[in-house]
Amino acid sequence: MKAIIYSDNGGPEVLQLVDRDVPEPGPGEVLVRVAVSGVNPTDWKTRAGATNPKQFPEVTPHLDGAGVIEEVGDGVDAARIGQRVWLFMATAGRPTGTAAEYTVVPADRAVPLPEAAGFELGASLGVPALTAHRALTVAEDGPNRLRPGALDGKVVLAAGGAGAVGHAVIQLARWAGATVISTISGPEKARLAVDAGAHHVVNYREGDPVAEIRGHAPDGVDIVAEVALGANLALDLAVLRTRGTIATYANDGGKAVELDVRQNMNLNTRFQFLVLYTVGAQALTAAAEDVAAAVGDGALPVGEEHGLPLVRFPLEGTADAHRAVESGTVGKVLVDVSPT
Missing domain, CATH: 3.90.180.10 (Medium-chain alcohol dehydrogenases, catalytic domain)
Known part of the structure; x- marks a missing residue:
């Protein structure tokens, strides 16, 4: 071979x-x-x-x-x-x-x-869908499995929705019933995030992205699926609801992460750092089963359109x-x- x-x-x-x-x-x-x-x-x-x-x-x-x-x-x-x-x-x-x-x-x-x-x-x-599943199932007030309706009433912020993991976050969150907001850096990536199923897109490089996200989620975001924690932490905390979760699977750009302890205590922020290699067999099995169900429902299509x-x-x-x-x-x- x-x-x-x-x-x-x-x-x-x-x-x-x-x-x-x-x-x-x-x-x-x-x-x-x-x-x-x-x-x-x-x-x-x-x-x-x-x-x-x-x-x-x-x-x-x-x-x-x-x-x-x-x-x-x-x-x-x-x-x-x-x-x-x-x-x-x-x-x-x-x-x-x-x-x-x-x-x-x-x-x-x-x-x-x-x-x-x-x-x-x-x-x-594989990696994108299972990572997205983990990010969406670690919140204190959220489900540990995904299915239609599991995220009803929740707001998910998919950072970098034009990436492979961000794309899977949008699709799985929408399949599970969440309102999905995605941050993007320009019109082409905005189109991709919308085509993936995002209800709202916000250009984090223009205007007042915090106000725009808060306009879509007045009570704050329940789950942030984060690809660049160091660069986006201030934005994430400004839009996170009390007891909200920031699930980070990467730190694109490599910017150092500095935490204001009092701010996070007041928010009761939950940070979940994740990588599939050490997530454990139980989480992987659950993710594979739920992703397979989403595929069966036609919820995870790929391609330009x-x-x-x-x-x-x-x-x-x-x-x-x-x-x-x-x-x-x-x-x-x-x-x-x-x-x-």
């Missing part, structure tokens, strides 16, 4: 296209013929060695993907052979991700994908796909691996 690998941390140039044997699924595992692989910021950061030291002599990157189950290991229902699936956390604690024609994952990381959902949608779920442009590369162009993600390309970067 064709696979992308790297043996040393470094820039995109360390990625190589090689031939490898098709792996065999072990007990509790499935072998998946990968159709589309999704690329996330964590994939290039792991490749670059920016997060943790490389754990394995050779790594095939990418946590997310979609394809068809070809074989199952002991303990897995043989009826799953031929099942269309989306994959998540493929390289968590493992050396073989989805940037290959075949990959092996634990059976519970291969989630059934409805026939009506394309593989490009399946490969766009749905607010998330797809930027596609062939398997041999995986290094360019990584460069695109590193440079902040708007939309979801995908690698087309093999036809199914």
